Amino acid sequence: xxxxxxxxxxxxxxxxxxxxxxxxxxxxxxxxxxxxxxxxxxxxxxxxxxxxxxxxxxxxxxxxxxxxxxxxxxxxxxxxxxxxxxxxxxxxxxxxxxxxxxxxxxxxxxxxxxxxxxxxxxxxxxxxxxxxxxxxxxxxxxxxxxxxxxxxxxxxxxxxxxxxxxxxxxxxxxxxxxxxxxxxxxxxxxxxxxxxxxxxxxxxxxxxxxxxxxxxxxxxxxxxxxxxxxxxxxxxxxxxxxxxxxxxxxxxxxxxxxxxxxxxxxxxxxxxxxxxxxxxxxxxxxxxxxxxxxxxxxxxxxxxxxxxxxxxxxxx
Amino acid sequence: xxxxxxxxxxxxxxxxxxxxxxxxxxxxxxxxxxxxxxxxxxxxxxxxxxxxxxxxxxxxxxxxxxxxxxxxxxxxxxxxxxxxxxxxxxxxxxxxxxxxxxxxxxxxxxxxxxxxxxxxxxxxxxxxxxxxxxxxxxxxxxxxxxxxxxxxxxxxxxxxxxxxxxxxxxxxxxxxxxxxxxxxxxxxxxxxxxxxxxxxxxxxxxxxxxxxxxxxxxxxxxxxxxxxxxxxxxxxxxxxxxxxxxxxxxxxxxxxxxxxxxxx
Numbered sequence: 001x002x003x004x005x006x007x008x009x010x011x012x013x014x015x016x017x018x019x020x021x022x023x024x025x026x027x028x029x030x031x032x033x034x035x036x037x038x039x040x041x042x043x044x045x046x047x048x049x050x051x052x053x054x055x056x057x058x059x060x061x062x063x064x065x066x067x068x069x070x071x072x073x074x075x076x077x078x079x080x081x082x083x084x085x086x087x088x089x090x091x092x093x094x095x096x097x098x099x100x101x102x103x104x105x106x107x108x109x110x111x112x113x114x115x116x117x118x119x120x121x122x123x124x125x126x127x128x129x130x131x132x133x134x135x136x137x138x139x140x141x142x143x144x145x146x147x148x149x150x151x152x153x154x155x156x157x158x159x160x161x162x163x164x165x166x167x168x169x170x171x172x173x174x175x176x177x178x179x180x181x182x183x184x185x186x187x188x189x190x191x192x193x194x195x196x197x198x199x200x201x202x203x204x205x206x207x208x209x210x211x212x213x214x215x216x217x218x219x220x221x222x223x224x225x226x227x228x229x230x231x232x233x234x235x236x237x238x239x240x241x242x243x244x245x246x247x248x249x250x251x252x253x254x255x256x257x258x259x260x261x262x263x264x265x266x267x268x269x270x271x272x273x274x275x276x277x278x279x280x281x282x283x284x285x286x287x288x289x290x291x292x293x294x295x296x297x298x299x300x301x302x303x304x305x306x307x308x309x310x311x312x313x314x315x316x
Numbered sequence: 317x318x319x320x321x322x323x324x325x326x327x328x329x330x331x332x333x334x335x336x337x338x339x340x341x342x343x344x345x346x347x348x349x350x351x352x353x354x355x356x357x358x359x360x361x362x363x364x365x366x367x368x369x370x371x372x373x374x375x376x377x378x379x380x381x382x383x384x385x386x387x388x389x390x391x392x393x394x395x396x397x398x399x400x401x402x403x404x405x406x407x408x409x410x411x412x413x414x415x416x417x418x419x420x421x422x423x424x425x426x427x428x429x430x431x432x433x434x435x436x437x438x439x440x441x442x443x444x445x446x447x448x449x450x451x452x453x454x455x456x457x458x459x460x461x462x463x464x465x466x467x468x469x470x471x472x473x474x475x476x477x478x479x480x481x482x483x484x485x486x487x488x489x490x491x492x493x494x495x496x497x498x499x500x501x502x503x504x505x506x507x508x509x510x511x512x513x514x515x516x517x518x519x520x521x522x523x524x525x526x527x528x529x530x531x532x533x534x535x536x537x538x539x540x541x542x543x544x545x546x547x548x549x550x551x552x553x554x555x556x557x558x559x560x561x562x563x564x565x566x567x568x569x570x571x572x573x574x575x576x577x578x579x580x
Contacts, residue, residue, distance in 0.1 A: 166431075168433065168434050169429075169430070169431045169432060169433060169434050170424055170429040170430050170431070170432055170433070170434050171429045171430060171431055172434060173413075173417060173420065173421060173429075173434035173435075174421065174424075174429045176410070176412075176413060176417075177410050177413065177421050180410035180411060180412045180413055181406075181407070181409070181410045181411065183402075183407050184407060184408055184409060184410055184421075185392075185410075185421075186391045186392045186395065187369075187391075187395055187398075187400045187408070188395060188421050188422055188424070188425045188477075189392050189393070189395035189396055189424075189425045189426050189427075190392055190395075190421075190429070191390075191392045191393075192392065
């Protein structure tokens with residue numbers, strides 16, 4: 001139990017970082033109504049780009065921006081495969097994801113992982129977020145404002161405010177219209193190919209930014225760090241919706257719910273690891289099952305619930 | 317305002333499902349013309365409308381709207397010239413967006429979408445006044461999601477959206493076919509009112525001969541991808557249901573039966 005409590009701040013920080021990725025997933029899955037599997041690849045691309053650039057002495061904000069940029073490019077690739085080449089969205093994402101596997105390794109100099117040297121205090125102090133800061137803040141060696149929860153929290157609020165503004169603009173509205181009804185969007189003169197590509201780019205930009213923050217937090221990037229990211233993203237979207245949809249109606253609050261969904265997911269996972277003897281390698285199986293059930297519930301509701309109602313009416 | 321020159325369209329060419337949907341259609345509409353289009357199932361009415369809208373490219377022929385050759389323009393670029401209302405009330409609006417957001421999207425038809433506000437305070441007032449003219453109480457529900465509206469309300473809203481930016485041509489694709497008779501009549505009256513008020517050029521596909529006779533200043537009948545009958549002015553005014561049925565019998569033989577059923 002005490003292990004769980006002490007691991008909580010770290011888990012919450014990590015959840016917040018994944019929350020930014022989940023917000024990216026929300027853009028494609030909920031707003032554009034597409035399942036984009038690029039995420040599993042672009043998450044690592046962001047992480048790898050950050051670690052390599054940071055290792056070359058590039059300042060943190062620039063490296064983060066570069067990670068966001070490569071995410072945009074990954075989204076562009078999927079978007080063009082989907083719109084320009086006419087490949088179904090899901091397959092386009094898989095193709096990009098596969099290609100990114102090689103690209104990610106190439107970025108890391110053909111190694112499966114690259115680390116940030118955090119033994120070097122100067123190097124460590126340059127970072128914006130790190131798992132080590134969690135203990136440092138707890139031990140009083142760093143101010144609270146350096147706690148990853150605080151820093152990533154600021155990032156999350158910034159991302160949500162920017163997206164809230166963007167989806168209120170003419171361009172943002174045309175993106176929402178594309179996802180809501182592409183027929184109507186075209187009839188209103190919206191180039192739905194352009195808006196779809198734009199949405200995929202924005203989404204993967206955020207995913208890569210999240211990957212960069214995670215690599216920074218754990219002080220390494222790994223070629224498999226994005227494996228299953230889409231499932232975690234979906235889990236966060238679904239948990240956020242299930243728990244907060246009744247109270248959070250505003251768009252910004254809906255995005256906040258996604259971020260909180262990711263935090264809850266990580267805290268629950270941490271609880272499972274700490275409080276049971278389960279082998280951590282089973283976590284992906286558990287995640288997959290949880291998401292499958294949550295995705296199935298609405299379908300079961302319409303299929304079995306409504307049928308029962310009709311029968312009652314027929315009897316009456 | 318509209319010139320269709322000898323357009324052809326074949327679906328699924330070279331397969332067992334090959335269908336010659338348009339076989340050399342020619343049509344000229346003057347500014348202010350309101351043409352109603354009838355014909356049995358598969359006659360090419362909706363295909364002709366979709367060809368104008370640019371849903372897919374035609375095989376040959378040209379389409380000119382207000383002097384502008386749009387034959388090779390994709391659907392979203394032609395939208396600048398066209399207002400459209402669809403058969404399915406779900407198609408014309410975005411269900412998960414607010415009433416006022418849908419109107420704001422339509423207001424920007426043909427303009428480039430920038431990073432300016434998607435809807436301004438000033439627009440909201442304008443939309444409130446416009447919605448009042450529909451007399452459906454929608455002006456008090458501007459922030460409601462369109463998905464909450466009935467089919468008739470959605471069609472009325474789509475009409476308003478299609479004409480918010482005055483279109484060169486208004487395309488109506490059996491836009492009352494999915495509504496109950498009373499609502500259909502109301503939406504048709506709104507259609508007439510809007511077309512008259514803005515002096516619009518309109519192309520209305522319908523399955524209902526009575527509506528085709530009662531509305532517009534011109535009527536065309538299509539069969540097997542051709543225009544086979546075209547009346548305007550006085551002749552159109554004096555047209556009766558019997559005339560149309562005779563015409564149908566004359567050219568299409570057996571297909572008359574199915575349309576009689578539709579009239580019942």
